[in-house]
Each structure stands twice: as structure tokens, then as C-alpha cells.
Amino acid sequence: MDHSQMDHSETDHSAMDHSQMEHGAHGGHADHVAQFRTLFAVMLVIAVPVVAADAMFADLVGYTLPENSLVEWISPVLGTVMYLWGGKPFLTGAVAEIRSRQPGMMLLIALAITVAFFASWAASLHWVDHTLDFWWELALLIVIMLLGHWIEMRSLSQTSSALDSLAALLPDEAERVMGESVETVPTAALATGDLVIVRPGARVPSDGTVVEGSADMDESMITGESKTVRRTVGDQVVAGTVATDSALRLRVTAVGEDTALAGIRRLVEQAQNSSSRAQVLADKAAALLFWYALGAAVLTAIAWSIWGTPESAVTRTITVLVIACPHALGLAIPLVVSIATERAARAGILITDRMALEAMRNVDTVLFDKTGTLTKGEPAVVGVRGVDGYSDDEVLSAAAAVEFDSEHPLGRAVVAAARELSLEFTSGSDFQAHNGIGVAADVGGVRVGVGGPGMLRSVGATAIPGTEEWLSDGSTVLHVVRDEKVIGALALADEIRPESALAVDALHARGVRVAMVTGDAEAVAHSVARRLGIDEVFAEVLPQDKGAQVSRLQAAGHRVAMVGDGVNDAPALAQADVGIAIGAGTDVAIASAGVVLASDDPRSVSSVIELSRATYRKMVQNLWWAAGYNAISVPLAAGVLAPVGFVLPMEVGAILMSVSTVVVAANAQLLRRLDLRQPPVTAFESRVLTPQ
Numbered sequence: 001m002d003h004s005q006m007d008h009s010e011t012d013h014s015a016m017d018h019s020q021m022e023h024g025a026h027g028g029h030a031d032h033v034a035q036f037r038t039l040f041a042v043m044l045v046i047a048v049p050v051v052a053a054d055a056m057f058a059d060l061v062g063y064t065l066p067e068n069s070l071v072e073w074i075s076p077v078l079g080t081v082m083y084l085w086g087g088k089p090f091l092t093g094a095v096a097e098i099r100s101r102q103p104g105m106m107l108l109i110a111l112a113i114t115v116a117f118f119a120s121w122a123a124s125l126h127w128v129d130h131t132l133d134f135w136w137e138l139a140l141l142i143v144i145m146l147l148g149h150w151i152e153m154r155s156l157s158q159t160s161s162a163l164d165s166l167a168a169l170l171p172d173e174a175e176r177v178m179g180e181s182v183e184t185v186p187t188a189a190l191a192t193g194d195l196v197i198v199r200p201g202a203r204v205p206s207d208g209t210v211v212e213g214s215a216d217m218d219e220s221m222i223t224g225e226s227k228t229v230r231r232t233v234g235d236q237v238v239a240g241t242v243a244t245d246s247a248l249r250l251r252v253t254a255v256g257e258d259t260a261l262a263g264i265r266r267l268v269e270q271a272q273n274s275s276s277r278a279q280v281l282a283d284k285a286a287a288l289l290f291w292y293a294l295g296a297a298v299l300t301a302i303a304w305s306i307w308g309t310p311e312s313a314v315t316r317t318i319t320v321l322v323i324a325c326p327h328a329l330g331l332a333i334p335l336v337v338s339i340a341t342e343r344a345a346r347a348g349i350l351i352t353d354r355m356a357l358e359a360m361r362n363v364d365t366v367l368f369d370k371t372g373t374l375t376k377g378e379p380a381v382v383g384v385r386g387v388d389g390y391s392d393d394e395v396l397s398a399a400a401a402v403e404f405d406s407e408h409p410l411g412r413a414v415v416a417a418a419r420e421l422s423l424e425f426t427s428g429s430d431f432q433a434h435n436g437i438g439v440a441a442d443v444g445g446v447r448v449g450v451g452g453p454g455m456l457r458s459v460g461a462t463a464i465p466g467t468e469e470w471l472s473d474g475s476t477v478l479h480v481v482r483d484e485k486v487i488g489a490l491a492l493a494d495e496i497r498p499e500s501a502l503a504v505d506a507l508h509a510r511g512v513r514v515a516m517v518t519g520d521a522e523a524v525a526h527s528v529a530r531r532l533g534i535d536e537v538f539a540e541v542l543p544q545d546k547g548a549q550v551s552r553l554q555a556a557g558h559r560v561a562m563v564g565d566g567v568n569d570a571p572a573l574a575q576a577d578v579g580i581a582i583g584a585g586t587d588v589a590i591a592s593a594g595v596v597l598a599s600d601d602p603r604s605v606s607s608v609i610e611l612s613r614a615t616y617r618k619m620v621q622n623l624w625w626a627a628g629y630n631a632i633s634v635p636l637a638a639g640v641l642a643p644v645g646f647v648l649p650m651e652v653g654a655i656l657m658s659v660s661t662v663v664v665a666a667n668a669q670l671l672r673r674l675d676l677r678q679p680p681v682t683a684f685e686s687r688v689l690t691p692q
Contacts, residue, residue, distance in 0.1 A: 356594025
């Protein structure tokens, strides 16, 4: 069979290390969350007698304490326990910030509780006026701070659920075939080359190649696609996926840290630990806020000492230090990005560089590689035409009977098309291949041939009407001959992914131009572009020249995202503003891409843009809230409205600070509502048997 016409070649912050309290480090550690929960609960219990036995609080509420000398020591003793035990995380963090020369929130909290502690002891020992007794305020401040930290840490710990879910995908045990027997071994004991059995409903223990059986595989946790994928002998399967309907035998090809699952986990961790422009900005803002708060506190102390009283000076100074804690500002960026990368990972979108996630929102042009990205990179029947009374189904079934046992890509495509339409056909007999002509076999007692132009010449026939259009589109045309009479023809071309048209439509809906680059001929490239609605085409481009096309678009003022298979597209992926490697479910270590799509679905590119824009909105909202809150509340805490009779109480300042942190955390959590998974394509009209 002459198939020569078909050619598809195309070519942390330092303060974290000591206290485990900064945002990035404790987020993924459940033990730290439990420790803070316990510490908060214990301090809350101790705070009750501290507050209740405090004379200032009793006067404020309006009750009388017992005339017992022991009662007046309850607040100082238990208050000291709270300062040393409950305040230890903040004090330790402050020391670390001083050593690292990175003053921030821990130092501010430590200053506030330390000033309150020593002022209260001085009042309790009657060294200063009793009005400087702040035991109840100190207790509430520590409890509120611990509550805010616990809430923050619990929120951050949830962002590591993607990593935990990935780790949980691997089964604890595997069934390894040893000669004629099967033994159950720990998954960690598997080695490359082992033969394992995966039973229906079980998870694949390691990456491997199917050597026996076939099954519909649930790969949703790897690719984000809910539709099962049929895997059979010779296909690769990934650790953690599920054989839904039947058993498989696999030859292990990768174990441990070499598996695709481990690679995905590394990418997620890399993204969650990387810094971005927004994070750097937030860190600088937190540092500036420290000096802003410290300066405000000094001015407040001086002003109230001159025009007020020592008590009011201490109270106002403590309030400024408390309310200026940049917790909300410090939480604004890392929590948003952590949640964003988690949501992406659950949808099979792996963010390897936070800078790429931020840049994606500004992309106005997406440049797709064609083969393997918009198309499947393998031939498929795209048109059938019968003549002289023969129906399309009859032509296709006759060709499939001849090609039944063919190993050629075109022959397999013909058989696959007939099976997809549930046509009845059986294998022909007396199969023969004629070089330069095609193949032939006896089908139902009749000689049927399938081939290219040589087949027509061999029977002295001419091409049937309409095939010229197929050829002009770059399709391969196979003629079907029955008893030396042409009964029809087939058109085969690189199969377009059914999701591609929807992906282009989704990008257009977001105001993004779509371009395509390919090594195919102009006719083939423009045929695909017309069918998908692509705006600009670069055809007959060598792999090493694809980067130049990206540069050309950038020179025209466009922000470009390049989407390719990550193999010969590496230079273009690196040149683009954002490089996106698609279809990397079993090859996640693509250094040239900032975003890796575990599935082959090009619609995920639109999802990345949606995620980037939503993430940026949350960052801006949180930064405005956190910075704006401090800019307004610090002057109020300092007492700028005291001349008109308004003085912000210290305890209210502490509550407002914690509320600000909770608001920022809650706003970031709204990103969890963003659903990036792509639904199965059900409404797409198949191009098989559709004349072009």
C-alpha cells in the first residue's frame, strides 16, 4: 500500500527557620496546626481567671473582687504564665527577626505584649500607678493573637491538600508476579522491570507499560479529566491511576522519585515555595509597616507623655503596636498563591513558576504548536465518499476488511473509523501488498484494493469528484477498488482534538488572539486553522525556528504564551512570556515551561488565564484591605481623634487586627470555588465521515 503521501513529521522568610511561624513554613504541617490549636485552647482557659481577677476589668464591668490578698496575685501569676508560654512563639519569632535583620510582625507583637507585661508588673508591685495594670488586656491580646495564628495556619495547611492527595494516591501494597506465583509486597519494594498485577478498582502502584490486558483508566487525579481513558498492551500508565473495569499486568518502568506522580508533587512544592513579584512586594510592605508602626508608636508615646498622662502614653503606644501588626499583609499573597497552585494541581495544571502564573493574566496571544497539541499527531479518517451506488458505510467497511490486520498508521486509522461507527466487517483473506500501488485482499469472495494514485492507475481509472478538495487541504486520499472498479475514496489527515475548537472559542471569549505554528505545508496548516477559527498561521516552520516566531509576535507588542509538547518546542517555550507544556502526564520535568498541563486538553490554557486573573484579583483585594486597614487604624490607635473625644481602646485594636487577618484568609479561600476541571466533550460533532 502506498501511504507515502501521509507525512506527520514536524519536524522563606528567614524568621521562619527558628519559630516555624511564618506563612510558608508552617502551612503544610498539621502538627503545628494542632500545637497552636492546643496552645490557644489552654491560653483561653487560663485567660478566664486572669481577666476575672483583674481589678481594672472588674471596675470596667462593675463588680467587686473579694477582699482577699491572694486574689490580687491571680492575674500577675497566671498572666506571667501566659506571657512566657502563650507568648513564646511571638517572642521567639521576634528574636529571629532581629538576628536576620528583617523586622516584621513577630517583633511588633512581641513589643506589644512585652510592654504590657512589664507595665502590669510595675503596677502590681505598686511601683507605678495602678491604672497601668494591663493584665486583662495582655491576656486577651495573647489569646486573640493565638486565635489569629491558628486560623491562619489551618487555612495554610489546607493548601497542601493537593500534595497530601497526591501522596495518598499510591497504594500501600502491590501484587508482584514472581514466576508462577503472586506475592504481596510494599509498593516501596518494587523495582524497575518488576511485573505487577492491577486488579479492577485498584490503583497503579508505579509507572509502567501494559503487557497484558486492557482497561478503562481513571486518570482524573493526574490529568484533571473526568472521562476514563482506554489503556491496552504497549500503553504507558501512571502511578496512582485506577483500572476501573478489568485487570492489567504491568512492567514497572519507574519507581519512587522517578514516577510521574513524584514529579508532579515536586512541581507543586516548587511552585508553593517560589517567590513572585507580588510576594516580594508584600514582604517589602510588611517591613515598611514595621518602621511605620514603630515610628508612630514613638511619636504617640512622646505626644501623650507631653499632653496626656503616663498611663495614656503607655496605653496608646501599646494599642499602636498591637493594631499595626502586619499579619494580614503577610498573609495576603502567600495564602492566595498557595490556594491557586493547589486548585490548579487538582485540575491537572501544574504551576512550576509563580511568575508564569502572574504573567498569564496579561497574555493577549496564545501560540499553539499544531502536531500533538491541537491535533493528536496521528492519522484519522476525516472524509468518506462512495460512488456508483455504494454508500459511505459500504466503502469504509470494505476498506477496513482489507486493512484489518494492518500495522500501518493509515490502515489502523481506517479500521478504527469503521469500529467507531460499529460497522460490520471481517478480515479479508489472501492479503497482498503491492509497492507503489497499495494493498488488496479477498472480501466476501470479491477482490478489494485500497491504495493511492497508483491504485487508480492500475485499474485505468481517474479520481472521483471531490477528492481534489481533500488533496488541496493536505489530506491523504485512499481509493477503494472492488473488482477493478472504483467504488469510493477515503480522506485521512492528522486528527484534530475534539477539544481544540472549544479551546480556541474560549480564548476568543476572553479577548485573546490565537495563532498556530507548524512544520506542515501551508495547505494543511490553513485547513486546520479554518476549521478551528485560528487567527494567524505560521506554516513550514522548522522546530529550531519556532522561537523566532514567538519573538516576531513579541516585537509586534504582544504578550505571548507558547503552548507545545515540550520536546522540540523547548526554545519557543523558553522565549515566550509564558511557556506552557501540554500533554505531560508522564513527563512532568519540563524545565523550559512555567506551566505544565498534565492532560492533552488544550482547553486548560484558557483555565490558566482564568486562574491567573482570579488570583491577581484576590491579591489586589487582600493587599488593599491589609495595607488600607493599617494606614487608617494606626492613626486612630495613636489617638489623632482624641481632641474630639474618640480614643480607640487597646482591646478593640487587638480584635480589629485579628478580624483583618480572618477577612484576608476568608477572601483567599473564595478561590477554592474556582472550578478548573474541563467537562467531557459531548456536543462536538465528529469529523469522521464528514466530507471536507
